[in-house]
Amino acid sequence: MRPRKLLRIARWEVTKNAGGIDRRTVGIALVALALFGLVVPFIISGDTGLDDGLYRVSVDEESPYYDVVDSEGAFVIREGGERAVSRSEVELYIGDGEIVYAESRKGIAAYGQLQSAVSRYNNRQLRQELNQTAAFPVSVVLEYRQQSALGDGLRLGGDSGGTDDSDDEDGSTGQTDGSDGGESGESDGSEAGDTSTDQPDDGEPDGPATDRETTTDTGGSGGPIGGFGASFTEDSISGSPSDINPPFPFQSLVLAFLVIIPMNFLIQAYGSTILSERTNRRGELLLVSPVSRFDIIGGKTLPYFVGGMAVEVAIIAGLFVLVNGQLGGPVSVLAVMPLVLLFLGATFLGAMFARSFKELTFVTVTITVTLTSYAFVPAIFTDVGAVALISPLTLLVRELQGEAISLAEFVFSTTPPLLCAGVFFGLGAGLYREEDMFDQRSLRGRVLDALVGPIPVRGKPGGFTARLNGLLPVDVTPLRQYLAVGGLTAALIPFVFVVQLLAIALLFALGEISVVLILVVVAVVEELAKSLHIYAGYTHRRFASGRRRAVLLGVASGVGFFLGEKIALLAQLVGLPDLAVGEAGLQGGIIPGPPVLTVLLFLLAPLALHVVTAGISAVGASRSKRAYVVAVGTAMLVHLAYNLTVVVSVV
Structure with a gap:
């Protein structure tokens, strides 16, 4: 990727789209921004x-x-x-x-x-x-504290909370x-x-x-609604009993609304410009030009990323001025950046899947609902410990409140969406070629094309493999396929991690049943991530037939997943595994504690599980579509049985 070519494509993207915007579109956009600006103060003040x-x-x-x-x-x-x-x-x-x-x-x-x-x-x-003591004889001080990393319940008040009865002028206990x-x-x-x-x-x-x-x-x-009228920096509430209201996360709801809504408009324009390159072969000139696909993708994405970040910076700066009376929010800006990339990456991949603007509308709506839930739902529970840190918006809320943000919390909140955005852009880049861009294949076919892209074609060794073939008496070409399968499985781990975090945020409040539901989600998502690209390789005839080859592909995928899922160690930095649902959803990557449990549950048992289940799915994928469906379903049941017997006993 060359910066000079990337910037030239970005400049061309800006000038081309600027010339295609008419006055009516500009007028509608200005009216929408004006209405948005008028509504925001009422929402923030709580006076709806x-x-x-x-x-x-x-x-x-x-x-x-x-x-x-x-x-x-x-x-x-x-x-x-x-x-x-x-x-x-x-x-x-x-x-x-x-x-x-x-x-x-x-x-x-x-x-x-x-x-x-x-x-x-x-x-x-x-x-x-x-005389306020005579007016309100009973005074209550309620202090909110962060949930401890030891899994204790949310504590309201603690040692400092309670009721403080002050005496009146006669010396008796005041009471109204x-x-x-x-x-x-x-x-x-x-x-x-x-x-x-x-x-x-x-x-x-x-x-x-x-x-x-x-x-x-x-x-x-x-x-005020949700305490938004009070200062963000207040850690406690004091006053008469009538002044004490149960906490409601209205602050987080408003912040999620302010930050996420502009992204939804941004991806509409971005998805349209990507799909327009595939309409009537408009993007063919760039494909045949002396630039790489990564230069093209980066140049087309850069203006929208810069524009989205400019809007987010303006919103964050306005919030800090409105709440704290001064500029601030550098951590908040860095926290929002992965969300912008995640929205753009998912939209880019969706635009490469869609065959028409009608399909693109369906794809963008799905992206909007899913990613908004990922950023929105965890941020609601800003005062509920590690669950809130699943969303990067929690960092914005905490910085706005003047709370300290540790490096571990920042890494845990921002790394999964950042890596997931990279996966989306990588899969979409695999489709950014002539045979895929201008082909009217179904959505299922395009998904398989994206997954099979990194897998080498059988019989076409690369330079390194060709040199090894000349030096060694054995054919090492299949080794590249095993490495590609394991590497692609590991590359899909961020997507799996994000889905599991979203499931934890959605289900943790359901009580004991949430653990079982989390285990079901884990089994389904992980088995699909370990086997879909193997099935795609067999449908495109990338692999040689035979049960032995299928088993070896399953082993490669299982080992790749076992190594890649250690990204779940990030969750241990913020104490998420201390919650039952957190340990159930991320059990493959966390360290149990004692050495014996570490070896059994952190190394041997998960490795055996992933290798066996991936091998089952790979054998089914090597035969037929129906056999793959049956095999991956069996693998999910085996995975769920393992979770229920091993994980539940530990949790």
Whole structure:
């Protein structure tokens, strides 16, 4: 790959596509960006306004409830009295000594909203008191801590958590029960025709606090959605019990949305330009030019990679300025880079598989859903230990919160998607040749073509093998095929690793059944990775027939997988195997601990398993398609039985 030629192709790619964009496309793109910019601040602030003006309320300006209703966005004030409720003109009527709500689901919901609004209003009034100890006698400090690497459950508070009861002026323990405040505005109610009137004894909400009150009910304070209104750097929450809400990963959801959505638009354009080279043989000129396929692929990908990274850098910089008030995020930029490459690599391979733009649409949608899930789902569990580190977006969240990020965590989060992107580009490069680019083969045929590309053709030795044949009395040409099969199996390990990590993130919350489901996923994915390219080689007649040759190919594939799966050692750096599902999904690459277990479970047993199952699949692949399906199914059952007997006993 020569940089000068690569940059020339990249410049040509930019100028060609820039000239093909009309004003209408530019206008639509600008409108989309403008709408995106308008929506983001509302999402970040948590003030989505979905329930604005949802409930109609009739209340007099002299009522103590007027300020409560007026300050609540879900309420809109309407004229009318108690009859307006019966005529369905309003959902609530607040009169002198009564609160009437409509006998409907919406009316009941409006009354519940009023109860919450009164509590929030009272809390706001109490926060303005000079003596906060008297206003909120009970103080709670809740501290969030990272899950330990020893497999302990998520600890909320730990030794520092709990309830801190502060004494009031009389020396007694402070406690709020909402019973004080006789001037709180409660009043007797009366019945009204077809409507329901709540009495104070039946649970009427406490009235809004007035200047003569010092205490009131402190329950029901909402607070910002997911804590996004608070600082990212806060590791603990303190305040009255009504201020403490269960953590919800709204921060991670928003960050995943901001980072992933631009990539989905990017791959649409990138996939289209790759497929356009295969339409009407437009890419033939580049194929016959004195440049390598890697120069062409790199030159066409570089503008989209640079553009995608520019957008991501702008988003990350904006987040740091918005949250921390200063620029930052170098680790976040490096963490997002493998995701951009992963999206582009998967799209490049999909564009080489697709035969038309209709098929490309299906492929890109599949890529969007799958890779968005990979980046999105683990990031939801930012506070759940090693599972969150499966997604590189977790590094962004932690850096935004001011937390330290170790080198092991960074390597674990970024290496799998980076290697997987390399696998996608490598398989796609195998198809970037005239006989494959302009051929209208089925998707299955193109997958097999991509897998068989690195395997040498029988009877055509390379230079090194030809020299060995002249020096040695034996034919060493088949050795290249064994090495190619083992190397291709090892090259597919990053893809297998990413699939297993995604399965762990999706299934770990299901309890004990998740371990069994993970083992099923492991058996299916690993056996396909060890045998598909062998089947592709037999369908393209790359291998000589015979059971002995098939068994040797299976041994080569099994050994290659055994050596390559040690990438799972990355998971041990962050403590992922300490979780049951983590140890079940990555058991082939982790070190059990004691020397005897290390030799048996880390070396001998997995090696024997991979060699045997790969040999079974290879023998079936050497016969026919139906025999291969039966053989690989048998290999999966053997693998699953091994997992259930050995792994479950260890886990």
